[in-house]
Amino acid sequence: MRFSVISSCILPWGGSEELWTEAALHLQQAGHQVAVLKTAFDAQHPRIRQLRATGCTVTGLAQQPTLAKRLLNRALPAHRQWTPSSSQLAQVRRHLQQQQPDLAVVAQGSNFDGLAFADICRCLKQPFVVIAQKAAEVLFPPVHQREMARLAYRAARHCYFVSRHNLTVTQHQLGQVLDHASVVPNPFNVPYAGELPWPPATAIMRLACVARLEVFDKGQDILLQVLALPKWRQRPLHVSFFGHGGDEPALRDMAALLGLHDRVTWAGQVPDITTVWASHHALVLPSRYEGLPLALTEAMLCGRPAIATAAGGTAELLVDNETGFLAGAATVAALDEALERAWGSYADWPVVGRRAAAHARAQLPPAPGEQLGRHLLQLLHN
Template sequence: MRFTIISSCIIPWGGSEELWAEAALALRSAGHEITILKTAFDAQHPRIQQLQAAGCIVVGIRTYPKLAKRLLNRLLTTSRQWTAGENQFDQVEQHLRQQQPDLVVVAQGSNFDGIGFADVCRRANFPFVLVAQKAAEIFFPPVHQRAMARLVYGAARHCYFVSRHNLVVTQHQLGLELDHASVVPNPFNVPYAGELPWPASPTLVHLACVARLEVLDKGQDILLQVLALPKWQQRPLHVSFFGSGGDEPALREMAELLGLHDRVTWAGQVPDITAVWASHHALILPSRYEGLPLALVEAMLCGRPAIATAAGGTAELLGNNETGFVAAAATVAALDEALERAWVRYAEWPSIGQRAAACARNNVPPEPGAVFSQRLLQMIGN
């Protein structure tokens, strides 16, 4: 079979791309032809090189810089949608006509950033499925693209989401019942079986915040404000921020302003996430918007409890007061309350972590990418 995967991720590589990448590798190993059309293409990225080494064809899609595209869109009438990025859609259509794929997978970082690519498939009559890795309640499809969004979601052979929450939010935003939609799990980067030994740290509790440093989605600014509260300043608690992103300078300066220089560590990107959980007692995620965080699944599989906001599908996996502690909202007060609940039960964290690992294994298959690849093959068979 011939598959084309179109990724609309706006950075060289994101966590939202792990699912399609693992599925592509599984399909390629079974002898299928895989072509990947990638925005923000970086030929030197290890994942791109891994896909190419496996025999996948990877092609970069030219895109306009964000500012230029915004300026052009302001000058356009709504009767001529997507003209600002017209060259990239022409590229995609040309590739599709050359490849004649049996199925196109439009992989989105959220739930609407790939609809232009999906509309190319719809208009050219290529069968396609949509993957949405995130949905935020406040980000409806842009007004001038709303009609297109409804058309492509209706025309897709199937719509895949990583949480029930994201599916429901998208239905509300489109005003459509998506009967041809389902939830699929994301891959992870830790061992599936057997949680890690509990880290030894008798005098200091180590929390890890594992997320890209972008406050709009990940909410690290909320966590810093909680840590600055007098009671947390007086407790033996340290938070390590793992990840990178454009808001890192602002977050560092905010931490300095709040007097947290000795309470937090900026640990950057790490190649082995298992090493994080070998030395940290729990995950803390102050996210405003999510799909279903890979960091949450990984922490739970490693036997670590989580303190996390009820963003996206987090509360679908994390049992409040059972396998972790859920903050009702992405606010300082709500996160403080959840962290306080966790703190008074610190002695129970090892057993809570064990329950978290069992819960994760009950809800997430050992090879989500392979499972997704089989669903794509079934889609062609149907």
């Protein structure tokens, strides 16, 4: 079988790329042919090199946005920052006409940013599926693209979402039921079986915030405001921020303004996430919008509790006061309340972490990417 993956992620790589990548590797290794068309292409990225080494064809979509468009993008929410250029749309059209894959996979960073590619598939009568990695309640499809979005989702052979929340939100925004949709969680980069040993005893509670440094989605500004409250200034608590992103300078300035220089660390990107959980006691995730956070899945599998907002599919995996501590909303008051409950039961965190690992293994398949690959094959066999 021949598959074409069309990725609309606006970054050289992001967590939204992992699901289709694992599916592509599984399909290629099983003897099928996979071609990838990637936006924001970086030929030296380790995952691109891995795909090529396995036999996948990976091509960059041409013509990055102009300087004026990049400047405009910085002022827009992430979900609306990028739309394909005419040359990229033409390149996708040529590829589909020439290669005529058995199935095209339109992999989106959110739930609408790749639908121009899906619409090309629809117009060419090319069988396709869509993957949506995130859905924000406040970001409906633009008015001028609404009908295209409805038609594209309706024409897809199947629609994949990483959480039930994202599926529900997308149905509400489209005003139509997607009865040809299912939920497939993202893969993870930690061992599936066996959580990590608990970190060595320390006088300081060490929390890790593992997320792209972009406040519109990830809400690190909320966490900084909580840490600035008088009671948290007096407690032995330290937060390490892992990740990079466009809002890092603003967050650093905000932390300095609030006098948190000795309470937070900017730890950057790490190649092995297990090193984070070898030295940190819990995850703190103040997100405003999510799919199903990869950071949450990995922390739980490593045996660490999470203090997280009920964004996206978080509440579908995190059981409040059993496997972690859930904040009812992405607000300072709600996150402070959840962190207070967590602080009060700090002695029980190792037990909570073990429950979190067992619950995650009970809820998540061991290889979600392979599961997606098998489902794509089943679609074609049907």
